[in-house]
Amino acid sequence: MRLAAWRDVAKLVRASDVVLEVADIRDPLGTRSRRLEDMVKDLDKRLLLVLNKSDLVPREVAEGWKEYLEAKGYEVMYVSATSRLGTRMLRGWIKSVVKVRPFTAAVVGYPKTGKSSIINALRGRKGASTSPVPGSYGYTRGVQLLKLEEGFYMIDTPGIVPADGGWPEAVIRGMAPEEIKDPVPAAMALIERALQYNPLALVDAYGIETKDPLQALESLAIKRGWRYKSSGEPLIEEAARAVIRDYHTARLYFYVPPP
Ligand SMILES: Nc1nc2c(ncn2[C@@H]2O[C@H](COP(=O)(O)OP(=O)(O)OP(=O)(O)O)[C@@H](O)[C@H]2O)c(=O)[nH]1
Ligand SMILES: [Mg+2]
Numbered sequence: 001m002r003l004a005a006w007r008d009v010a011k012l013v014r015a016s017d018v019v020l021e022v023a024d025i026r027d028p029l030g031t032r033s034r035r036l037e038d039m040v041k042d043l044d045k046r047l048l049l050v051l052n053k054s055d056l057v058p059r060e061v062a063e064g065w066k067e068y069l070e071a072k073g074y075e076v077m078y079v080s081a082t083s084r085l086g087t088r089m090l091r092g093w094i095k096s097v098v099k100v101r102p103f104t105a106a107v108v109g110y111p112k113t114g115k116s117s118i119i120n121a122l123r124g125r126k127g128a129s130t131s132p133v134p135g136s137y138g139y140t141r142g143v144q145l146l147k148l149e150e151g152f153y154m155i156d157t158p159g160i161v162p163a164d165g166g167w168p169e170a171v172i173r174g175m176a177p178e179e180i181k182d183p184v185p186a187a188m189a190l191i192e193r194a195l196q197y198n199p200l201a202l203v204d205a206y207g208i209e210t211k212d213p214l215q216a217l218e219s220l221a222i223k224r225g226w227r228y229k230s231s232g233e234p235l236i237e238e239a240a241r242a243v244i245r246d247y248h249t250a251r252l253y254f255y256v257p258p259p
Contacts, residue, residue, distance in 0.1 A: 009108060009160055010039055012143060016106035016155060018046045018098050022113040025051040025078055026255040028065050030172045031110050033160060046097065048075050050090065052114040055080040057255045064258035081117035091122045095152065102151035111159025111174030112248055119146055119154050168193050174248075177241035187240030188213035190247055198254035205252045217243070 013019055019040045023031040028051055040047045049069060054062045062078045069076045077093060079086035094105055107115045123146060144156040159174055167189035171180070180186050191213040194201040202208045208219045220242065221227070221234035228235055246252040 006035070006039075006160070008143075009036065009157070010043070012106050012108070012155055012157055013040055013043050013045055015104065016045065017100055017103040018048065018094065018105045020048050020050050020094070020105055020107045020118070022050045022052050022107060022109035022115045022118060024110075024113050024172070025054050025057050025062055025065060026250075027172050028069065028256075030165075030169055030256070031113055031174075033110065036108060036160060046075075048077065048094070048097065050118065051076065051078040052081055052118060053250075054078040054085055055083040056250050056253075061255060061257055068258045079118065079121075081114045081121040084121055087118070087121040090118075091148070102153065104145075104153040104155060106155040106157065108157050108160060111176075113159070113174065115159070116156050119156050122154070123148050171244055171247065176248075177244040180241075180244070183237055183240035183244060184214075184217065187217060187243040190243060190252075191216055194247075194252055194254045196254075197256055201252055201254050205246060 021032060021036060021040075028049075032049065037047060051062065051065060051069075066076045066078055075097075077086060077090050079090050081087065098105070107119060109115055142158070146154050146156060148154060165173060167186045171186050171190050172193075175186075177183055191202065195211060198204075202210070202216055206216075206220055206223065208216050208223075210216050210219060214236070217236040217239040218234045220239040221236050224239070224242070226235040226238040227233060243252060
């Protein structure tokens with residue numbers, strides 16, 4: 001896995017004319033980076049906040065987040081890279097916002113927010129490599145410069161290090177299950193968050209009725225036949241990794257509504 005160091009992010013931001021910060025609309029406040037935003041401001045660059053994966057929330061939720069964040073002074077658009085919703089508008093918006101030609105737009109954000117997918121959607125063809133498996137970590141390895149049309153370039157970047165935040169924040173910020181040393185507390189916190197915003201999250205994903213995170217992991221392990229060979233005890237670590245993966249694929253489904 002290779003993630004972008006802050007030093008490299010600063011270099012990229014400096015080299016670009018506009019910065020697209022990509023966040024996950026299921027939890028915009030949890031997946032935007034204040035540190036990144038401050039850096040962009042310090043370097044005197046314009047920041048556009050792109051809320052991606054809007055196919056995963058109702059339209060009024062997407063609108064609500066846009067209004068809320070605009071009131072906070074952000075320039076915001078929501079899109080779905082994979083469903084190609086709003087991507088044509090985003091492309092036009094970037095072109096209208098940037099006055100210089102040629103220009104470069106840097107696409108930055110936490111891992112797994114869909115940075116590469118957005119670039120591909122805007123280009124209308126593949127070019128930036130995206131994760132075949134959602135949840136595989138830090139998929140984009142290096143910085144990639146892609147041409148959209150004459151004078152319009154985009155820089156794809158690896159996800160920035162989701163160093164800040166305990167559980168479940170680090171998971172929501174794209175930390176992959178295989179990177180987490182002890183996935184059980186991480187998954188438990190994630191389950192708690194899921195149930196807080198969607199009481200049916202476990203029922204819908206796994207047919208599990210309990211509200212107790214640890215019991216849910218046990219039930220899932222038993223359901224899937226994940227047991228220690230020696231003792232026959234349920235392998236809750238395996239279930240924990242599955243739950244984390246399922247958040248990235250949105251099988252474990254919830255979103256945070258706008259305040
Ligand atoms: N539902 C949904 N999934 C999306 C959307 N955009 C991206 N994804 C999925 O999210 C996962 C991550 O997408 P990538 O484009 O690789 O994300 P990235 O930000 O470039 O990830 P890194 O390069 O690892 O930092 C992939 O499995 C995508 O299919 C979207 O608009 N909606
Ligand atoms: Mg990528």
